[in-house]
Amino acid sequence: MRAATALAALIGTSCTAFAGGGFDIVIPGRPGVPIIINGVDASYAVVEGEWGLGRGGQVQPTIYGGRYIDPRPNVGHYYPSAGHLPGYGRVEIQPPANRKLPQPAESYHQSWSARSAPPAAPSDLPFYPPPVIVAPPIDAGPQDWRR
Numbered sequence: 001m002r003a004a005t006a007l008a009a010l011i012g013t014s015c016t017a018f019a020g021g022g023f024d025i026v027i028p029g030r031p032g033v034p035i036i037i038n039g040v041d042a043s044y045a046v047v048e049g050e051w052g053l054g055r056g057g058q059v060q061p062t063i064y065g066g067r068y069i070d071p072r073p074n075v076g077h078y079y080p081s082a083g084h085l086p087g088y089g090r091v092e093i094q095p096p097a098n099r100k101l102p103q104p105a106e107s108y109h110q111s112w113s114a115r116s117a118p119p120a121a122p123s124d125l126p127f128y129p130p131p132v133i134v135a136p137p138i139d140a141g142p143q144d145w146r147r
Helices: 002-019
Strands: 023-025 046-048 062-064
Touching: none
Parallel strands: none
Antiparallel strands: 023 046, 046 062
């Protein structure tokens, strides 16, 4: 009797352990595109906790092996000690006023138009012809399917 109770307890605890989500290993769908979860790059990391579409109650996921991502990446800064202003806008060069001008372009004009199709020629057929049934000739013999 004790063995049966111990077996039932063992089966019950193992089923509850499998019922939970456990952990997931995050594998990105495309190489080079990171999977960001709460500011952490979770690519190829282990994520533990109920999250995503299969969550029962919202629990903050724990990420093992992820790397923190800077929310504002370091793209360069303006240092006034350098003595010049940072680049801004397009780099345009104003040509001199007395330069040789290019030849003017040739004129170009193109137009499109659309019309309705001309009316169809009248025919001898009525709008609603009566149904016509064509019967095979009476003296026709059996058909030769090999031909």
